[in-house]
Amino acid sequence: MRRPLVNVVLVTLALVGFFVYIGTVLTDISGEASNQAGAVVEGVNPEAGEAVFWGRGKCSTCHSVGSQGSAVRGPNLRDLFTTAGERTKERAAQGKTGMTPTDYLVESVIDPSAHIVQGFPDGVMPIVYKPPIGLSLEDVRATIGYLQTLGGEFDPGAIKLPAGLVATAAKAEAGEPWKPYMEGDPEMGREVFFNPGGAPPCSICHIVKGEGGVIGPDLSTIGGMQTPQYIIESILNPSAVIVAGYGQSRIETKDGQTKEESPAPVSLMPPIYAELLTVRQLHDLLAYLMSLK
Amino acid sequence: MLLILLLGWAEPALAQELAGPDYRTFFGLDPRVVVWVVAQLHLMFGAFVLGVPLFALIVEVVGVQTGEERYDRLAKEFTKLLSAAFSTTAALGGLLTFTLYGLYPKFMHVLTGIFHQTFYIYGLLFFAEAFSLYLYYYSWDRLSGTRGKKWAHVAIGVFLNLSGVALMVIANSWATFMMSPSGIEAETGRFIGTTWEAMHNLLWNPLNIHRFIANIAFGGFVVGAYAAVKFLNATTDEDRAHYDWMGYIGNFVGIVAIIPLPFAGYFLGREIYSASAVMGNNMMGGTFSWTFIIQALLIGILFIGANYYLWTGMERIAGAERYLKYIKYINVILIVSFAVWLTPHNLPLSPEEQLMMGGQYHPVLKYLGLMSGKNAAVNFIILSTFFSFLLYRRANKGRLVPFATHGGAAKVILPLVAAGCGAFLYWYASSLFRLDPATLELSAERASLFQLPAWLLVLQIGAVVAAVGLTFSNRGLWGQNLLFAVTTASAVFVLGWYGYVVMEQANSFLPHIAVVQVLIVISCLIVNTAIDVFLFRGAEEIGGIDWGKIPARSQYALITLCVSIVLLMGLMGYVRSGLREDWHIYGMLRDTSPYAYTPTMAFMAKVVGAIVLLFLGLITFVFWMTGLGEKANAKGEAS
Numbered sequence: 001m002r003r004p005l006v007n008v009v010l011v012t013l014a015l016v017g018f019f020v021y022i023g024t025v026l027t028d029i030s031g032e033a034s035n036q037a038g039a040v041v042e043g044v045n046p047e048a049g050e051a052v053f054w055g056r057g058k059c060s061t062c063h064s065v066g067s068q069g070s071a072v073r074g075p076n077l078r079d080l081f082t083t084a085g086e087r088t089k090e091r092a093a094q095g096k097t098g099m100t101p102t103d104y105l106v107e108s109v110i111d112p113s114a115h116i117v118q119g120f121p122d123g124v125m126p127i128v129y130k131p132p133i134g135l136s137l138e139d140v141r142a143t144i145g146y147l148q149t150l151g152g153e154f155d156p157g158a159i160k161l162p163a164g165l166v167a168t169a170a171k172a173e174a175g176e177p178w179k180p181y182m183e184g185d186p187e188m189g190r191e192v193f194f195n196p197g198g199a200p201p202c203s204i205c206h207i208v209k210g211e212g213g214v215i216g217p218d219l220s221t222i223g224g225m226q227t228p229q230y231i232i233e234s235i236l237n238p239s240a241v242i243v244a245g246y247g248q249s250r251i252e253t254k255d256g257q258t259k260e261e262s263p264a265p266v267s268l269m270p271p272i273y274a275e276l277l278t279v280r281q282l283h284d285l286l287a288y289l290m291s292l293k
Numbered sequence: 294m295l296l297i298l299l300l301g302w303a304e305p306a307l308a309q310e311l312a313g314p315d316y317r318t319f320f321g322l323d324p325r326v327v328v329w330v331v332a333q334l335h336l337m338f339g340a341f342v343l344g345v346p347l348f349a350l351i352v353e354v355v356g357v358q359t360g361e362e363r364y365d366r367l368a369k370e371f372t373k374l375l376s377a378a379f380s381t382t383a384a385l386g387g388l389l390t391f392t393l394y395g396l397y398p399k400f401m402h403v404l405t406g407i408f409h410q411t412f413y414i415y416g417l418l419f420f421a422e423a424f425s426l427y428l429y430y431y432s433w434d435r436l437s438g439t440r441g442k443k444w445a446h447v448a449i450g451v452f453l454n455l456s457g458v459a460l461m462v463i464a465n466s467w468a469t470f471m472m473s474p475s476g477i478e479a480e481t482g483r484f485i486g487t488t489w490e491a492m493h494n495l496l497w498n499p500l501n502i503h504r505f506i507a508n509i510a511f512g513g514f515v516v517g518a519y520a521a522v523k524f525l526n527a528t529t530d531e532d533r534a535h536y537d538w539m540g541y542i543g544n545f546v547g548i549v550a551i552i553p554l555p556f557a558g559y560f561l562g563r564e565i566y567s568a569s570a571v572m573g574n575n576m577m578g579g580t581f582s583w584t585f586i587i588q589a590l591l592i593g594i595l596f597i598g599a600n601y602y603l604w605t606g607m608e609r610i611a612g613a614e615r616y617l618k619y620i621k622y623i624n625v626i627l628i629v630s631f632a633v634w635l636t637p638h639n640l641p642l643s644p645e646e647q648l649m650m651g652g653q654y655h656p657v658l659k660y661l662g663l664m665s666g667k668n669a670a671v672n673f674i675i676l677s678t679f680f681s682f683l684l685y686r687r688a689n690k691g692r693l694v695p696f697a698t699h700g701g702a703a704k705v706i707l708p709l710v711a712a713g714c715g716a717f718l719y720w721y722a723s724s725l726f727r728l729d730p731a732t733l734e735l736s737a738e739r740a741s742l743f744q745l746p747a748w749l750l751v752l753q754i755g756a757v758v759a760a761v762g763l764t765f766s767n768r769g770l771w772g773q774n775l776l777f778a779v780t781t782a783s784a785v786f787v788l789g790w791y792g793y794v795v796m797e798q799a800n801s802f803l804p805h806i807a808v809v810q811v812l813i814v815i816s817c818l819i820v821n822t823a824i825d826v827f828l829f830r831g832a833e834e835i836g837g838i839d840w841g842k843i844p845a846r847s848q849y850a851l852i853t854l855c856v857s858i859v860l861l862m863g864l865m866g867y868v869r870s871g872l873r874e875d876w877h878i879y880g881m882l883r884d885t886s887p888y889a890y891t892p893t894m895a896f897m898a899k900v901v902g903a904i905v906l907l908f909l910g911l912i913t914f915v916f917w918m919t920g921l922g923e924k925a926n927a928k929g930e931a932s
Binding site for chain 2: 004005007008011012013015016017019020021022023024026027030058060061062070071072073116118119120121122124125126131132133134181182278279280
């Protein structure tokens with residue numbers, strides 16, 4: 001190839017390489033990769049609410065909390081619970097009497113236009129339990145629980161969502177039955193269980209009809225005992241539910257003596273299968289396990 | 294054999310249930326990446342075949358008007374590249390359709406239900422574009438010789454462009470409906486509207502404008518790179534001169550389009566906020582905000598690269614040495630503004646790092662990372678690039694002809710342009726004077742904050758009138774300088790600072806500041822361009838432009854511009870589509886496949902990088918094939 005053409009190719013490759021490098025660097029400094037790999041916190045508690053606030057709830061794209069975050073579109077939520085106490089007086093003056101600070105937080109999340117803080121426009125905050133954010137009511141309760149801790153104490157009993165909203169959500173949740181993303185092949189799934197190639201076989205720890213190890217629970221009749229959702233969760237996130245008798249114990253010693261013995265919330269099963277199995281293999285394995293009855 | 298295979302496959306296919314799966318994989322591969330690659334390649338080729346005819350036609354019209362045959366030859370050469378790339382675009386469009394229907398059947402079922410009428414119109418327009426393109430290219434020689442024939446040929450070109458733009462507009466309606474669906478029942482999320490309502494969604498026109506301008510810039514810079522490669526491999530002075538000139542035209546087209554592009558981008562971004570605050574916040578303050586650092590980097594490369602090419606090009610223009618002294622100042626402005634634009638508001642820091650810096654934000658840099666600082670910087674970059682371009686234009690021009698000797702057109706058009714700009718500025722100023730603070734949830738006393746930007750618009754009207762007045766009294770250069778000075782002072786310095794004041798005291802008014810900046814800068818660009826066109830008409834030429842005598846490094850600047858804009862298109866294509874996150878149609882049809890997550894920027898950069906290399910490889914191959922015919926013709930003529 002002639003020299004100018006080689007130079008043109010080199011300039012092109014250098015620019016594209018620089019672009020890829022910048023993308024990689026930004027992934028590192030933004031903490032994006034670790035956010036995606038982070039543990040999922042669930043339930044109605046401040047930790048789960050904090051995860052929703054700074055994550056899929058997208059609250060932090062408008063609100064900062066003290067010096068945490070940089071968004072300025074919505075009010076800063078520093079000492080929010082204290083502020084909420086003052087706002088209940090404003091609401092009382094506007095005719096809505098008898099509100100507690102938590103009631104004000106609930107109102108602000110469920111019906112953001114009910115009271116607008118001066119200097120901030122109306123109609124900007126979305127209804128978080130509707131699309132596109134679409135938080136579950138459990139997420140909403142958890143988030144309000146987190147907001148209570150900003151200047152106050154977590155008090156789940158004080159979080160009272162509107163009855164109509166709860167009824168609608170319950171109706172929606174009882175809607176379509178769950179179905180897998182794709183149909184799996186039980187025969188292929190058996191191969192994945194005993195000899196997956198590239199991933200440690202499940203049979204190292206689990207026994208099926210006399211074949212396999214005994215470190216984990218016996219799966220000979222798992223298909224008749226559990227739902228497919230439970231099985232998928234157990235494969236992808238083994239620590240979500242730990243079967244009694246198969247948990248780990250953490251023993252902390254001081255001066256050579258046992259001080260405390262408590263179950264650790266981490267399963268012995270490594271959380272590696274989400275990475276190692278393909279989508280096809282996961283569904284084949286699910287089909288095999290569901291066939292064990 | 295094919296028939297037997299098809300018959301063999303037909304039976305199980307017919308036996309399938311009518312209600313098939315929602316998603317399929319592509320032979321076990323991630324279907325999302327497959328659609329991403331094919332769609333982006335189709336968009337890149339589409340941008341090229343839609344952008345190039347626009348300026349090919351303009352170049353042809355210039356040739357007809359001036360009678361200079363070189364413009365006609367250049368327009369034909371552009372069209373030759375176009376006809377070769379057109380079939381690749383169509384093939385990729387077909388592949389995209391098949392992959393979408395094959396891999397996302399449920400989503401396409403929904404989209405087809407809403408838009409199927411437009412599909413037929415799209416198909417007919419495709420015929421119209423294909424036929425007019427080939428007619429435009431193959432009738433070039435037949436429809437030449439007389440002005441009448443040339444205008445008939447130009448009319449075919451106009452029809453070609455109208456068909457192309459109509460095609461783009463229809464396809465844009467599908468893409469924007471996915472982002473901001475209209476005609477949706479609020480309670481159930483079902484589509485209950487008409488096809489027209491679905492097309493005429495909130496983001497349709499902003500995207501139409503943005504893509505129309507971006508396609509021209511894209512086409513210009515790709516053609517510039519084609520000319521650069523030809524220049525670097527040219528063996529004769531004649532070829533070098535021709536491709537130098539072609540590269541200049543490509544870069545000229547690219548710059549002319551890229552200067553207003555940030556404004557169109559701002560309009561699109563603003564409407565994304567209007568369509569969904571969640572999507573808007575996610576774009577600028579959430580997951581996607583980091584991608585805008587890469588965007589700023591690429592746009593910075595484009596502006597600095599385009600300026601560098603102009604400055605290098607001035608080396609081959611006699612008389613340009615008078616202006617070279619300004620380049621170092623423009624360079625400093627570009628680099629400082631670029632640095633401000635790149636400055637992030639905050640970075641994820643460890644507690645130790647925060648302690649060293651005295652808090653989460655740097656005491657000075659935190660201001661530069663905010664929108665006010667960035668808006669001021671981008672306006673300064675645009676004004677500096679425009680200034681560079683004016684210097685290039687006047688590089689070999691000497692004594693001016695008195696304005697009074699220009700024809701009636703100048704005396705009519707210039708005041709009309711000024712009046713149009715003035716009317717627009719006045720309209721926005723009067724709306725600010727009348728703005729009710731309650732509509733922005735602000736107390737009555739905050740209305741005083743609206744006064745300064747409104748008065749700056751009035752000042753700009755005064756500057757526009759003064760600039761035109763000075764031009765009429767044969768002091769056009771003074772007029773241009775005055776307009777530049779007032780614009781820079783108002784849009785960059787005063788409003789750059791005032792943005793922080795507004796952010797502190799009346800945050801909801803902040804978007805109006807950006808609009809005022811845009812209007813002031815645009816009025817300066819339009820009026821100063823109009824003055825420049827008439828000012829230098831018939832001016833004394835100090836020396837000619839020595840085409841072909843440009844340093845080789847300038848051609849690598851053209852290559853850099855091309856690669857950068859292709860990367861930019863790949864990046865912004867990802868952002869626009871990715872903003873929907875786990876929704877096929879935002880808020881209406883959720884993506885329930887296992888691939889409904891936002892990939893990391895590292896992954897995005899690898900995929901986009903691969904797409905860019907694929908596109909550049911494919912288009913190089915297409916251009917090479919075009920050259921094969923050329924060589925064969927040359928050999929035939931020689932023998």
